Amino acid sequence: MDAISKLKILSDAAKYDVSCSSSGSTRSNKKGGLGNASEAGICHSWTDDGRCISLLKILMSNSCIYDCVYCVSRISNDLPRATFTPDEIIDITINFYKRNYIEGLFLSSAVIKSPNKTMERFLEIVRRLREEENFNGYIHLKAIPGADREVLDKVAVYVDRLSVNIELPTDDGLKMLAPQKKQKDILVPMTQINEGITRYREEKRAFKHTPKYVPAGQTTQLIVGATRDSDYRILDLSENLYKGYGLKRVYYSAFVPVSTNPLLPQIKTPPLLRENRLYQADWLLRFYGFEANELLSEGKPDFDLLLDPKCDWALRNMHIFPLEINKVDYELLLRVPGIGVKSARKIISSRRFAKVRYEDLKKMGVALKRAKYFITIDGKHFGISSMDQIKIRSSIIGSSPVGIEQLSIFDVMGGGDIGIKTGISV
Amino acid sequence: MESKLAYLYDGSFEGILTAIYHAYYDEDDPVAILPDWEEGSNFLYTYKKIETDPNKWGKVYEAVVNKISHSAIKRIFNVYLSEYDDSGIIILRYLKSGFKIGSKIDDYQTNSAVRDLEEIYHKVRIEVHRFLGLARFKQLQNGIFYCQIEPDHNIIALMAPHFVSRIPSERWIIHDISRGVAVFYDTREWTIRFIDKPEGIVLNENEESYQDMWREYYKSATIQSRRNIRQKKSYMPVRYWKNLIEKGD
Ligand code: SF4
Numbered sequence: 001m002d003a004i005s006k007l008k009i010l011s012d013a014a015k016y017d018v019s020c021s022s023s024g025s026t027r028s029n030k031k032g033g034l035g036n037a038s039e040a041g042i043c044h045s046w047t048d049d050g051r052c053i054s055l056l057k058i059l060m061s062n063s064c065i066y067d068c069v070y071c072v073s074r075i076s077n078d079l080p081r082a083t084f085t086p087d088e089i090i091d092i093t094i095n096f097y098k099r100n101y102i103e104g105l106f107l108s109s110a111v112i113k114s115p116n117k118t119m120e121r122f123l124e125i126v127r128r129l130r131e132e133e134n135f136n137g138y139i140h141l142k143a144i145p146g147a148d149r150e151v152l153d154k155v156a157v158y159v160d161r162l163s164v165n166i167e168l169p170t171d172d173g174l175k176m177l178a179p180q181k182k183q184k185d186i187l188v189p190m191t192q193i194n195e196g197i198t199r200y201r202e203e204k205r206a207f208k209h210t211p212k213y214v215p216a217g218q219t220t221q222l223i224v225g226a227t228r229d230s231d232y233r234i235l236d237l238s239e240n241l242y243k244g245y246g247l248k249r250v251y252y253s254a255f256v257p258v259s260t261n262p263l264l265p266q267i268k269t270p271p272l273l274r275e276n277r278l279y280q281a282d283w284l285l286r287f288y289g290f291e292a293n294e295l296l297s298e299g300k301p302d303f304d305l306l307l308d309p310k311c312d313w314a315l316r317n318m319h320i321f322p323l324e325i326n327k328v329d330y331e332l333l334l335r336v337p338g339i340g341v342k343s344a345r346k347i348i349s350s351r352r353f354a355k356v357r358y359e360d361l362k363k364m365g366v367a368l369k370r371a372k373y374f375i376t377i378d379g380k381h382f383g384i385s386s387m388d389q390i391k392i393r394s395s396i397i398g399s400s401p402v403g404i405e406q407l408s409i410f411d412v413m414g415g416g417d418i419g420i421k422t423g424i425s426v
Numbered sequence: 427m428e429s430k431l432a433y434l435y436d437g438s439f440e441g442i443l444t445a446i447y448h449a450y451y452d453e454d455d456p457v458a459i460l461p462d463w464e465e466g467s468n469f470l471y472t473y474k475k476i477e478t479d480p481n482k483w484g485k486v487y488e489a490v491v492n493k494i495s496h497s498a499i500k501r502i503f504n505v506y507l508s509e510y511d512d513s514g515i516i517i518l519r520y521l522k523s524g525f526k527i528g529s530k531i532d533d534y535q536t537n538s539a540v541r542d543l544e545e546i547y548h549k550v551r552i553e554v555h556r557f558l559g560l561a562r563f564k565q566l567q568n569g570i571f572y573c574q575i576e577p578d579h580n581i582i583a584l585m586a587p588h589f590v591s592r593i594p595s596e597r598w599i600i601h602d603i604s605r606g607v608a609v610f611y612d613t614r615e616w617t618i619r620f621i622d623k624p625e626g627i628v629l630n631e632n633e634e635s636y637q638d639m640w641r642e643y644y645k646s647a648t649i650q651s652r653r654n655i656r657q658k659k660s661y662m663p664v665r666y667w668k669n670l671i672e673k674g675d
Contacts, residue, residue, distance in 0.1 A: 004639050012646040034593060043661070044559040045672060047648040050657030054559075056643065095636045098571060098593060099563045101671075 003092065006082040010059045013073060014108065034097065034135050042103050055106040055138065056096055060084050060121060064110035068167075068178035069261045070226045073110045077259070083112060086125045090133060097137050104138030104160075105129075115146035123151055126158040140216075143193075145185040152189055156196050161216040161248075164189045166241070169234045173227035176263055187245075193218045194246045217248035224278060225255040225271040226264060230301035235281055235292040242285065252278045273305050281309040287341055288334045306397050311337040314374055315389045321374045322381055326355050338371030358382060370396060430457045432471040433514070436478050437461040439506050442514055443483035445476045449518055459514025494524040494531060501532075504550045505543055507580045516542045553577055554584045560662070561585065562671050563598060564637075565630040571598040572627065574669050582609045586616050637671050644672035 043052035061083035062073040072079065089107070096102045107125070112118050122141055129135040140161040143152055156162060164186055168174050171183040193214060200213035220241060224234065238250045254270035281303065284290040288310075295313050296303070304312045314321065314337050323332055325347065333344040346364040347356055358377050362368060373383035373392045384395055433448065433456045435441030445459050458471065465473055490499050502517045519539035524531040534540050563571035571593065575582075582602050586609045589598065594613065601608040603623045609616050667673070 004635070004642055007639055008642055008646055011643050015647050015649060034595065042555075042559045045644060045670065046658045046662045047644070048655060048658060049649045049652040050654040050661065051647075051649075052661070053644070053647060057647070092636075092639060095632075096640065098596060099565070099636060099640070099671075100559075100561050100573070100589075100592075101640050 001082060003084075003088050006084055006088065007058070007092070009080055009082040010062060010084060011057065013062045014057045014059045014106075034094065034133065034137070044101055044103065054103045055140065056093060056102045056104070057106040058084070058089070060089065060107060060109035060118075060125070061112045062110050063112055065113065066111050066178070066180045068181070069259060069263055070177055070223060070255060072258050086121060086128065089125050090128055093129065093137075094133055094135060097135070102137075104140070106140040108142030109144070111144060115144040116148055116151060118144045119147040119151045119155065123155050123158075126155060130158045138216075143189050145181065145189055147189070149192060152192055153196060156193065156214050157211045159214060161219065162193050162214045163219040163221070164193070166220045166222045166237070166250075168227055169222055169229040169237050170227065173229060177226060190218065190220070190241075190245045190247070197246065217246070219249040219251065220247060221251040221253060223255050224252050224275050225267070228265075230296075231274070231278060231281070231303050232292070232296040232298070232301040234278060235285070235296060238282055239285055239292040250282060252282070274303075277303040277305065277309055284309060289331055290335075307393070308337070308370075310335070311370060311396060315393055318387055318389050318392075321387070322376045322383075323374065324379070325361070325375050325377050326351060336371055336374050338367035338369065338374075340365065429472045430470055432456060432458040432460055432468070432473050433476050434460055434462040434465055434473050435476045435514070437463070438478060439503060440480070440483045441476065441478045442502075442506055442517065443486040444478045445514065446486050446518055446521060447479075447482040448476055456518070457515065458512070459518060460511065464511070489525070490521065493528060494521070495529045498524055498531065501543060501547050504584065505546045507584065508546045508550050509580050510546060512542075513546060516546065519543075550579050550581065550584070553579050554581050556662075556666065557581060557585055558588050560666055560670065561589075561600065562669060563593075564627075565633050567628040567630055569597065569630070571596055573598070573600045574603050575600065576604045576665075576669060577602065578665075580605060580607070582607060583618060585609070586611070590616060641672050 041054060043054055045053040047053060059073075061081075062079075063081040063083055064071075064073045064075055067074045067076050071077075089105075093102075093105045097104070107122065109118055109122070112121070122144075126139055126141065129139065138161075139159045140163070141155060141159045143155070143162050143164045145164055166183070166186055167178060167181065174181050174183055196213045197217065200210060203210040222234065222237075234252070241247045241250055252275050254272050254275035255265070255267075256270045257264065257267055260266075281290075281295055284295065285292065290313070295309055300316070303309050307315070314335070320332075320335075323336060325333075330344055330348050333339055333347060334341065339347075343361075343365040347361075347366075350356060350360070350364075355378060356364075358368075358380075361371070361377070368382075373396065375381075375383075384391060386392070431454055433445045433454075435445045441461075442459065445456075448454065449456055449459075454474070456474075458468075460467075462475065487499065490502070498521075502520065505513050505517055516539065520531075520543040523534070523537055523539050527534060531537075531540060532544070535544075557575060557577055561573045561575055563573045566572050580602070582600050585600060589600065590611060597613055598611050599608050601621065601624075606620055606622055607618060608621045609618055
């Protein structure tokens with residue numbers, strides 16, 4: 001098969017992957033080399049669905065020895081298979097890069113022969129790109145769980161970002177849908193990458209020329225809605241991954257029904273709204289000082305799909321509202337629905353000069369449609385007369401078309417990439 | 427009707443700086459500072475020709491760096507490259523405020539000269555950033571990587587440093603075909619030259635196959651069920667499409 005036919009099969013399979021960022025790493029050009037990973041991230045084109053193309057995102061192979069029921073590349077599925085040779089991947093990457101089509105390579109793969117064999121191929125590709133081709137562009141690699149420690153450590157020296165997909169929120173889910181995988185096997189490489197990054201930071205202080213180790217950090221991705229796991233289970237897991245494993249991002253992708261296997265839920269469309277709620281909640285964990293068990297609990301395991309998670313939380317905590325805009329501190333401002341990080345900062349800094357008025361809030365980017373129920377401005381309340389949570393809930397829902405508005409807010413903050421996934425590879 | 431004074435400079439950045447010098451020392455109050463090919467374009471204007479003079483523009487350059495900042499020079503250079511008719515006079519108004527206020531000038535967002543300059547500066551920077559992604563190089567038979575663009579502003583000089591660090595060991599050309607100017611890079615340094623649109627360029631034998639692969643990749647990267655051409659156009663305005671390799675809808 002020629003390279004272009006392979007490219008067709010292997011880029012098609014990879015496109016559903018959600019991580020599109022090529023930023024967060026600066027790799028300046030070594031003398032005589034090719035490329036510089038730039039901090040700002042550059043889009044080279046936009047697809048007809050409006051997404052930015054920054055990286056060459058391909059699978060090395062879709063010939064899998066595993067049989068995960070939610071994945072198109074599973075061994076039992078009947079579809080055309082292809083595998084790139086290292087030479088082909090290197091040649092395409094270098095030539096695309098020189099023509100300014102891409103910022104770098106985002107490589108993942110099905111498991112060919114064994115996890116170790118697959119990782120060794122990856123190693124050959126990234127090592128040759130860096131050492132033989134002097135390529136300094138961005139490289140994001142998806143590590144294969146179950147491979148040996150040594151090969152992962154070797155790969156980590158050459159790439160900018162590594163990710164290991166957690167795939168499903170619980171081990172039980174994996175047992176049922178991806179019988180060859182165990183959560184332990186996935187967490188082991190994550191721990192290892194995290195340790196490597198920490199070690200690198202420490203050594204860098206002592207020795208100037210410590211080789212880089214995954215400078216842009218690690219990310220992961222999990223499928224939402226292929227198992228019965230609640231939002232609470234998922235968010236709790238994400239919190240652990242951020243705190244315990246130092247992950248940069250957790251990506252969520254709504255399950256797309258790819259087969260009629262009885263083990264899978266019988267749904268027609270991917271649960272995109274739920275995926276979006278999880279992204280919003282994830283945002284609250286990372287930038288708003290929320291904890292998973294504040295947002296959800298065993299007794300309230302799933303988000304209200306009609307409300308964004310912050311509103312949902314606020315309505316269950318009406319005793320702390322309304323808050324006085326001209327008094328409360330930054331941490332509390334962040335908890336008001338409709339107030340974001342930027343507008344909270346603006347409120348704090350302009351409060352030093354003068355009292356903030358209702359009309360100022362709009363200019364500062366506060367979404368008053370939601371915020372007004374939860375605040376007073378100099379003692380004056382602009383919401384409805386009652387502070388009853390049921391009345392406020394219906395007033396908020398009544399004023400915004402479900403989901404749509406939230407999705408566009410997400411587009412801005414999440415980089416516009418709401419991914420669906422059919423075939424994920426490890 | 428009283429006629430208004432317009433300065434004419436030779437179109438160079440040095441020319442604009444020389445004009446600034448005259449505005450100060452001749453105690454003129456020009457309403458426009460235009461490149462000399464604009465002479466006669468407005469019958470309300472009386473025109474005064476400014477002769478570019480290294481002594482004069484050198485002094486202005488120094489004064490901007492010392493009394494305002496390095497970033498002010500960078501800003502006015504970018505605004506000059508916007509090629510807007512009013513860029514010259516906006517630069518003058520900005521510098522007048524700048525010489526009074528000093529290095530903090532750009533924080534004065536309530537000053538209209540600062541805002542006007544900022545607005546144009548932003549437009550130019552955004553276009554530069556876009557073209558760092560949208561420039562497409564083709565390899566010619568002689569190995570040189572050749573790129574054609576048609577930007578709104580005169581930005582090739584602002585793009586060059588990025589590509590020097592990106593592709594340092596190849597020879598390449600970035601050619602603004604609407605203005606007839608190009609950056610030439612020979613693996614050591616880059617220069618700008620005037621050059622017409624080339625006819626019958628001969629491509630490297632492998633060039634077509636990489637272009638085919640790129641088009642294939644571009645096509646298969648689209649998720650058909652989520653087509654959203656409007657969003658695509660908002661990120662990548664249609665006027666920028668014609669020199670791309672890939673063509674969507
Ligand atoms: S998810 Fe990965 S391991 Fe499982 S079948 Fe798909 S490609 Fe293979």
